[in-house]
Amino acid sequence: MSNIEKYPHKTLEKKWQEEWNRSNVFKSKKIGPKKKYILEMFPYPSGNIHMGHVRNYTIGDVIARFYRSNGFNVLHPMGWDSFGMPAENAAIINNLNPNDWTQKNISTMKKQLKRMGLAIDWDREVSTCSKEYYKHQQKLFIEFYKNGLVYKKDSLVNWDPVDKTVLANEQVVDGKGWRSGAEIESKVLSQWFLKISKFSKELLDDLDKLEGWPEKVKTMQRNWIGKSDGCEIEFKLEDKGFENIKVFTTRPETIYGAAFLGLSFDHPLSEVFSDDAVFQKFRNDAEKISQKKELLDKAKKTGFFTNLFALHPFLKEKVPIYFVNYVLSEYGTGAIFGCPAHDERDKEFALKFKIKYKSVLQDQSNESSLNSGQPQLINSGSLNGLSVSDARKKIIREFENNKSGIKKTLYRLKDWGVSRQRYWGCPIPIIYREDGEVITVPESELPVLLPDAPDFKASGNPLNQKEWKETKCTITGLSAIRETDTLDTFVDSSWYFLRFCDPKNDKQAFDISEVKYWLPVDHYIGGIEHAILHLLYSRFFMRALKHCGYNVGKEPFKNLLTQGMVNHETYKDSNNIWIEPDKVIKKNNSYFTADGKELKKGRSEKMSKSKKNTIDPESIIELYGADTARFFMMADSPPERDLEWSDEGIKATWKFLNKIYNHLKSIKHKFVIYDSIPEEKFKEEEFDASNQKPYQDIIDIVTNTTVDIKNYRFNTAVAKLRELANILFKVENKNKLLNNYGWSIFIRLIYPFVPHLSEELAFLGGLKGETISEMPWPEPSKNINFMGKAPVKCNLVIQVNGKKKFVISVDTNLNQDEFLKELDKQKPDFRITLKVVKKLVYIKNKIANFVV
RNA sequence: GCGCUCGUGCUGAAAUUGGUAAACAGACUGGACUUAAAAUCCAGCGGAACAUUGUUCCUUGUCGGUUCAAGUCCGACCGAGCGCACCA
Structure with a gap:
């Protein structure tokens, strides 16, 4: 056994956790002007904390304790993002009650978080699945509804066939469900939407003011909102019996190169061809590829010629109209003008259909364009000889003068579909009355509670059952049906940081004076995976609340820190089965199992159960203590970068703390x-x-x-x-x-x-x-x-032509003459060997560079 | 294709405003203690040359530029990771 004592982390950590608990030292107080709101993204109560949580909450805790020590009133709360599908899936598989399952997980994870020694004001704990929380969410929903920020419409939605629910656009990643990984299908359903697109411009423009956010996250949000400055142009048809066709373009200056019009398969004009078998074939194919990303990537350009012609707004020429399979129905007007000379997609299409076209921009390799530095317009009537940007300005004026077009800005951001056909979420407080009216549930009847004992045996949404959904309108006495959809859980997390400011308020979601004091969150810490989901929704919520008359700020999070993942080595056997790293025996750069099978070492990857490379925080805390785990998490890598978990690393961290403890004791x-x-x-x-x-x-x-x-x-x-x-x-x-x-x-x-x-x-x-x-x-x-004594010595670097020669120790703040004297004293030969010195750069206390 | 971030030892990394490249660790190697191991302590640890323990030279993806001075600033290229993408 060792001759030095192992430091008693268990008793010691327990002792101080009890002491902090007793003195209630981390309770937030609202006094004076100096405040810091420190928040980490709250966890989903899945069962146990993992290393990602340990890293996330340690970072937040270091910041919170630091600012508390620096005299700030710190708000550092914790809660639970406790609605969601895992609870429901567990309920279906194991025949449990989702609420019981969730509460059990919360109590386990709370214990685990407490063992980490976090400086949290637990009096402010909130849980989104509690009726005390979702009651206010229902009220907010109704307020949004009354202020025109909520609407219902039939729409083509992203249907996840595994989770059996609708997903928002943000929740579909590469055509697959963000959670289930299932291929997403398209389906028409009547859905509730939040009008996030109303704030597209603000959400985009205000990103510039978020100086405390990583550039990467801001870029992702910019891409997602997707602004396009352009022009909407109206084409008259040759045959007067048809409506004009509007197209959107970001390159209006290429209008003289317009060789055809391209319409999406479901453009209104398509009705004319509903009996045309050739068109129907085209339409079916186009619709199919628009629904699956893989098909979309491979699809060749094709189309259907309508035999109709539009008139060019400036030239007296006819422009053929085609339905094409590469124009999106949901973007812009669902129609474009094709300019094959300057657009690859249009070129591919034009070649296939043998459409004639001409160039309207000087060839870049052409000499005269090289002289001026930028290409000029050609074959373009009044635009000839202008640069692209000048031509664009001029043509927009001309469009607006002859009323054939208008300047327009489009955003890619679509409204947020929030309906979910699931039980374990916040009920939408709407009833459908037998007289056809759709009304909000009166405030006095809130919350609309979930049924306690849902029947999961029947297929479909458990709320879609007589006993729960049949109700009466208390105002008219008419019978009514409840909305059976629940809200997307991202709605829950879009305002929890507001609730933390005033978590026990029964009357309203929050008291505005509390929110005014604490918000914005000064330091928000969480994973990059929420860059466009949660972080964009939360920014929208603040603006929506403001729109409803709440005197809140626009931005919820002043500084954002996106922490990296916790990675660990991975191994696979010859059958590509993952093997736990702690079962691997290493011999001369080869890897084996205990029974001698050779293994392949893989990349270090994010800890996950499927790759069998997780490390359980509880066992680490048991063995080495919370302090060791915390210190290790902060020690090696910068927080925004990935952290490599290593057994040697955690052990060495423990040794250091142990050494400190024993040394100071001795x-x-x-x-x-x-x-x-x-x-x-x-x-x-x-x-x-x-x-x-x-x-x-x-x-x-x-x-x-x-x-x-x-x-x-x-x-x-x-x-x-x-x-x-x-x-x-x-x-x-x-x-x-x-x-x-x-x-x-x-x-x-x-x-x-x-x-x-x-x-x-x-x-x-x-x-x-x-x-x-x-x-x-x-x-x-x-x-x-x-x-008060003589100033300290400092090191001065002596360089010749910028290259270090040696270092001398001199008194601080010498002027150049004093320095040279000192140099000659210490190195009498040095300056003689230099012979001719052209220049001397002398920077006090730092460096002297002799240029020879 | 567009955008963002980043390329430094065996590894994680460090280097205020351009001013001693590799701090602080991990792994490794050697030594002390020990019957032995573990633990602990001490030393070494980018490369090369000359030389016998000090001196010189090279080194931050590649090439060029600005500067007295570049890991840092500018330009081009190569490579990696991430995000967006038939978005007109």
Whole structure:
């Protein structure tokens, strides 16, 4: 057995968790102007926490504890995104009640989170599946409805055949369900929509103001909203018996190159051909490929000629009209003008149908266009000789003058379909009366509760049953049917950060003064996978609330940190079956199972059950303690990058903490609370020049660690803390006072990362009646003038022609002449060997470059 | 095709405003302690050359540019990851 004591992480962590609980030190108070709202994306209660949670919540906790120590009122709450399909699926498979299943998971995961030692105000806990929460959500839905932000319409929807529900566009990834992975089918259903498209412009423009968001997330949202500046052009038909055809284009200046019109298969004009068998064949094929991404990618351009012609708005020419299979019905007007000379798709189509076309832009390789730097318009009437941007401006004016076109901006963002044909979600508070009226449930009758004991044996939506859906309108007494769809769970998470500000309010979703005080969330931490889903919906909700008259800000999250995944090595056997890494035996770069079968080592991938490379946080906390797990999570990689899990890494982290604990115990350190410049204290003892450097280092580390944490650079903050420990191990016996001071600073700086150990070390060092959690952060300071004595020495790099030659140690703040004198003293030969010096660049305290 | 992010040792990585490249770790190697192992402690750890333990040179994907000075700024190219995409 080892001769040093293993540090008692279990008893120690339990002790401090109980102490924090007892003193209720993390309760949020609404006093004074300085606040910080720290939030991590709340978890879905799936059963147990995983390493991704550990990383997410540790990052948030470090930030929360840091700002609390820095004198801010911190709101750091936790809740549960507790509606959703896994509960229902578990219920169907194991014949459980979804609510029981969910509550059990919440209580397990709450215990696990508490063991991590998070500084959370648990009094503010919310759970989206509780009627106290969804009651307010129903009220908000009704308000949105009354303010024109909710509507119902028949629409072609994304149908997930595995989860048996509709998905929003954002939830379909590469044609597959984001959760089930099933091929998504198209289906017409009557659906509820939230009018997110009303705010397309704002949602896009305001991204520029979100300075605290990663560029990547903003780009993803920009792409998703998809703005196109262009022009809507109206073509008259040669045969007066038909309506004009509107097309949308972002390149109106190429109008003189228009060789045909292309319509989508379901364009209104298609009705004319409903009896035409050839057209029907085309239409069926086009419809099919539009529904499956794989078909779409492979499909060749094809079409159907209508034998109709449109008139070119400027040329007296006829333009043939085709139905084509590559124009989307839901974008723009579902019609385009084809310009084969300058569009690859139109070119492919024109070649196939032998449509004649001409170029309207100078060839890029042509000499005259090279001279001017940009191509000019040709064959384009009044536009000839203009650049693309000038021609565009001019042609839009001409369209608007002869009333054949209008400038227009389109957005790709569509309204948010929120109907889900599932039981375990928030009921939509709408009833359909027998007289045909659709009305909202009166406020006094809210919440519309889910039935307690649903019957999952019958197929389809359990709400779609007589006992629950049949009701009466209390105003008219007429009988009515309840809406049986429930809301998408992304609605639940679109306002939970508002509810945390005032979680117990029974009368309203939140009190505006509470929200005004706490919002926006100052630091929001979560996975990149919500870049366009949850984060866009939440931004929409704020604007929707504002539209309904709530005096809330526009942006919910001021700073966003998207943390990377936790990865772990993977192995497969010869049958491509995943093997747990801890069952792998390594021999000279080859890998085997216990019974000798050779394995292939795969890439390090995100921990997942299917790849069998997960590590259970509970067992890690059991073995090494929460502090070790937390410290390891923050130590190696920057938070936004992926983190590689390694058994050696976690072990080495534990060794470091163990070493600190045993060392401080053995030297019987005394915890002291000097502020940043404790010079008077130090005067009491002899304090010679040998202590100057370590003292300076301690001060620098306070400053730099503080800056690092503020900027999310936790890995470098940890490196500096290790550096400080290394310095203090060396300093140890030279000066007791400096040593105590250094370790006391260390204990306070390491507090956000390993709070239990920090508290315990201060306690062992004699801190009584107060805890580190209640103590202010050591104040970073600048320009330390050491004990009023001579300024400190510094290293000066001597370069010749920009290349380092050597380093000398000199007094700080020398001017150039003083420096040269000092240089000659230390290296008498150096300047002689240089011969001719053309130039000397001298930067105080940093560098001297001799150019020869 | 369009956009974003990023290329640094064996590995994770570090390097305020351009100013000592590789901090802090992991793995590895050697040594001390031990009957032995573990634990712990000490030392080494980008490459090359000359030389016998110090000196010189090279090194941040490639090529070029700006500068006294470039991992950092600019341009082109190569490569990786992610997002969007028949969006007119």
